[in-house]
Amino acid sequence: MTTAKHSTQVNAVDIAIVGGAMAGATLALGLAKLSVSLKRTLRIALIEAHVADHNHPGFDARSIAIAHGSIFELSRLGIWSKLKHLGTPIENIHVSDRGHFGMTELNAKPLGLDALGQVVELARVGKVLFDELAKSQVNVFCPAKVTSLQPQQNGHLLSLDDGSQLHCQLLVAADGAHSVVRQHLGQTTEQVDFEQTAIVANVITDAPHQHWAYERFTQTGPLALLPMQSVPSVASAQSRFSLVWAVSPAQADELKQADKTVFLDALQHAFGHRVGRFVDVGQRVSYPLTLSYMPRPIYHRCIFVGNAAQTLHPIAGQGFNLGLRDVVGLLEVIETALTQTQGEVDLGNIQLIHQYLASRQRDRDSTLRNIEFLVRGFSNQHWPLVAGRNLGLRLLSWLPPLKRPVAQTAMGWR
Known part of the structure; x- marks a missing residue:
């Protein structure tokens, strides 16, 4: 790993990733692994504005639930083995509607699993991911910010705040809900305001x-x-x-x-x-x-992933899990392009961009639609909706076979 240094020389790379939080760091490590396994040289740059500590907006004091399907993908990428010790298993999920009769449970054991997912603290994950990046071939510019972005016929020219310049064939925006890349390129998002605010805290x-x-x-x-996970300051009981x-x-x-x-x-x-x-x-x-999303999370030689492409309501805990499926989808498209061609591959070509878009459309659209349905349906006190949703929760309890597709969705299985 190298950090950004003042230079007037243009660094040529195949892929530049802007944003080094969960999605961006995972993509960079996945690309590095792909380069080794295929014995193909990939020049990868990761540009991250903040050092990975508690002050990093993507690696702050929050915790996230990593679904079982996401753990499977992280394991394939060789990343979960580095994070496993940080996880707290979710063996059961209890769902209820306050003041009404509806409630149900999702349990790992009937599905033949040890856990439905794992809870990790983002600050601790960030340190591990950046330690792994330091051992990889990824050229990391951190802390560094993109100050200008110039689309060109064969790629993008990025200028950083330390004077460095990068030219990439493919630009990947993984820089969060307020994506700087999206702003530089003049791209917009659709917004759905749920008129709710989330209070986030750790409680005992x-x-x-x-x-x-x-x-x-x-x-x-x-x-x-x-x-x-418990900490020394918390009593055993x-x-x-x-x-x-x-x-x-x-x-x-x-x-x-x-x-x-x-x-x-x-x-x-x-x-x-x-x-x-x-x-x-x-x-x-x-x-x-809010629900914020780009109808088409692509642009000229640019792909948007994770929160840069869509930001979800936390009602089902699917934000990172959907973003990881973006990352995995992109890795699959790039792997196909590299294995089908022996010579040099232009990783920013229009065919690859649109193959990625097509590969993600169904999963992405259904997840966005389901999240909005859940928020609207469970935040509404109109009595027919209340009765309907509570009956649905009870049916899940009364008819266990109905739980499997619900659990599979919750676990992030495509």
């Missing part, structure tokens, strides 16, 4: 989590709890959970500023006592909940 309960995750639908929106709580924007302001006791009482009232008593909460942050 007075009972062991026993590897259960929870999704509880409330009048203000979904409330999710993900089991986390207690548990840590990662909390994502969707509320109205006005309520979010009140909850962020509320005294700790007031906040915990409000959380207890909203969630109930299924995990015991909430006894502590860490730093509380909030962000507005």
Whole structure:
């Protein structure tokens, strides 16, 4: 790994990835592995604006659930073995509708699995990924920002804030919801405002989590709890959970500023006592909940992946999992192009770009549609919808075979 240095020389690369958080770092490592396995030289550059620590917006104090299907893909890429020790298994998921009769469970054992997914803390993942990048052939420019971007017939010319310049055949934008690449190229997104704000925090309960995750639908929106690894400051009989709580924007302001006791009482009232008593909460942050997506996440010699292509409501925990499927889809298209041609391959050609778009369209469209349906359906208190969704949850409990397709979707299997 090399860091950005002041230079007037143009560095020629095959693929430049802008954004080194989960999607970008995973793609860079996947490309490096592909280069070795195919014995094909790939010149890969990764440009990342922030050092991978707690202050990195993509590797902050949040936790995410990595679905079983995503773990399978990360294992194929040789990455999960480096992250496995950071994971907390989700063996069961409890889903309920507050104040109504609807509830169901998804369980790993009936599916022949040890876990439905794993919960990891992003800050710890970021360090591991960048340690692996340091051992790879990837040329990492960090910290470095793109200051200008010039599309050219045979690629893109990128200028960085340290004076470095890069020319790439293929540009991959993995730089998040507020993508700088998208702004430079004048591309827009479609927006759906759910009029909800997420409160995110780590909370402690007075009972062991026993590897259960929870999704509880409330009048203000979904409330999710993900089991986390214990830390020395937490008593053995207690548990840590990662909390994502969707509320109205006005309520979010009140909850962020509320005294700790007031906040915990409000959380207890909203969630109930299924995990015991909430006894502590860490730093509380909030962000507005929207569905933001590019109808066509491609441009001239440029592909958008992860949150740069779409940002999801956290209701089903599919944000990173969908982004990883973007990464895997791109790797598959590039691998096909390299194996079908012995000589030099232009990795930014229009055929490859459109093959990627076609490969991702069905999965992406169905996921976006399902997420919006879930948010609308479970945030609406109109009684026919309430009755319908609660009956649906009960049917899952009464008829276990119905759970398999639901579980497969939750686990990110294509």
